[in-house]
Amino acid sequence: MGISGDPASLSPAKITGGVWEEDVLRDIFEGPVAIDADGRIIPGAAESWNISDDGKTYTFHLRDGLEWSDGEPLTADDFVYAYRHQVDPKTASNYAHRLYPVVNAQAINSGDKPLDSLGVESLDDGKTLQITLNAPTVYFLKTLVLPFAYPIPKHVVDEFGDDWSDPSHIAVNGAFKPVKWVSNTELETVKNERFHDADNVSLDGVDYYPLEDKNAGIQRFRAGELDILRDYPAAQYPRLSDNLPDATHLFPSLGTYYYVFNLRDGSPVADKRVREALSLAIRRDVIASQLLKGGVEPATSLVPPGTSDYEAQSQPGLDDDMDSRLARAKSLMEEAGYGPDKPLELTLRFNSGDEHRQIAVAVAAMWKPLGVDVELRNTEANVHYADLMEGDFQVARAAWISSYDDAQNFLQLLSAETNNYGAYQNDDYNQLVTRSDAEQDPAKRAQLMQQAEALALADYPLTPIYTYSSRNLVDPEIEGWNDNALDMHASRWIELPE
Known part of the structure; x- marks a missing residue:
């Protein structure tokens, strides 16, 4: 495997x-x-x-x-x-x-x-x-x-x-x-x-084989060296479904691919205006349909659509047309003191993998018109997530695949200490999540969680990129x-x- x-x-x-x-x-x-x-x-x-x-x-x-x-x-x-x-x-x-x-x-x-x-x-x-x-x-x-x-x-x-x-x-x-x-x-x-x-x-x-190079994994699967390959690249779905139709699995799943911002003092993205601008400038439709070939869906929420008994909340501005979003993004960057003549220098981190690199390169190009110069840095998955937990990043790729069908599984990313990579802290948010944990009425509980998600997304501690589909070769x-x-x-x- x-x-x-x-x-x-x-x-x-x-x-x-x-x-x-x-x-x-x-x-x-x-x-x-x-x-x-x-x-x-x-x-x-x-x-x-x-x-x-x-x-x-x-x-x-x-x-x-x-x-x-x-x-x-x-x-x-x-x-x-x-x-x-x-x-x-x-x-x-x-x-x-x-x-x-x-x-x-x-x-x-x-x-x-x-x-x-x-x-x-x-x-x-x-x-x-x-x-x-x-x-x-x-x-x-x-x-x-x-x-x-x-x-x-x-x-x-x-x-x-x-x-x-x-x-x-x-x-x-x-x-x-x-x-x-x-x-x-x-x-x-x-x-x-x-x-x-x-x-x-x-x-x-x-036998488990760690394969961060998914294309190499596909080759090993085709050679009969693997019975199962977990998570092939989304962009490979059209080709794989044509060539290996009986082995290629694509199924809607509860997971969100996102970029997290480091909110700690001294971080260049500690300014909310910068975070909002960076979020608005990302063309999720292009990433999903052109870069990843339709193997995923653009995301505007942290909690993915399809989560039981829950209606996901969109990050402010992401449902607006692209021209309006770019105009606001440039205005926000100017207010924050940045622009083409005074660029913001950012390091964007991601764990090794062609798909993560392709997305990072595309996002860096989308941020360029805002006056943002991006340095890309990739490391192996273990190193990447260890550094995220230490707060050693500015902007970084992260993801959460739900282990149980409940919106709380995603909301805890911004309230718990462990996976709250950007050190987001909002007492009102934490109180809403805590109240929802104890609420027994499903409708009231969903309302509390929706309030919490909307509150956090308006602070831009992270920005969603796409929602997952499980992709496996079997x-x-x-x-x-x-x-x-x-x-x-x-x-x-x-x-x-x-």
């Missing part, structure tokens, strides 16, 4: 949040719940669960006889240990904020409360996992398919410390077990015979691959021809 990058780690607490990392970890770990071949929630390590009438207590009943891949028993204690590890400030997990709905999680992560005060308990001699939330959180169950919810083998961590997730040491509870990892080259796994549903897993193993002989809006797939469901 060709994936879009090399995982930063195989530890659920150390990944950066890349889709390619979730692809791998979904195959080697399993949380209380899992996904079926259609991306729908099903029982995972827990065979059943109950939610209290007040919506704040989740009780998961674990399966009998659960084991780690090394044969050690797996109990609710391993989940408690993992969740404490995620929110421990010493861990510096990029996923800690996902547990903030849990009692005391945020205070622990801030260093204000002890680890053992986390609202997670192991009951019934490790057979039951109980999670207590601060308030009813309607989307919480959906998030438990994500890496932050996976257990961690304490007995392995105790023995090997930070090296516990090396393939030579790691113990996992998913369908496959890592056995060899050559960084940026190959990650090899074999079937985990101790997985609770191992009898229904067809594959003997999965050997037509493969069974068990089902396209879905979340583009989430677990290899346990895949079958190869004899």
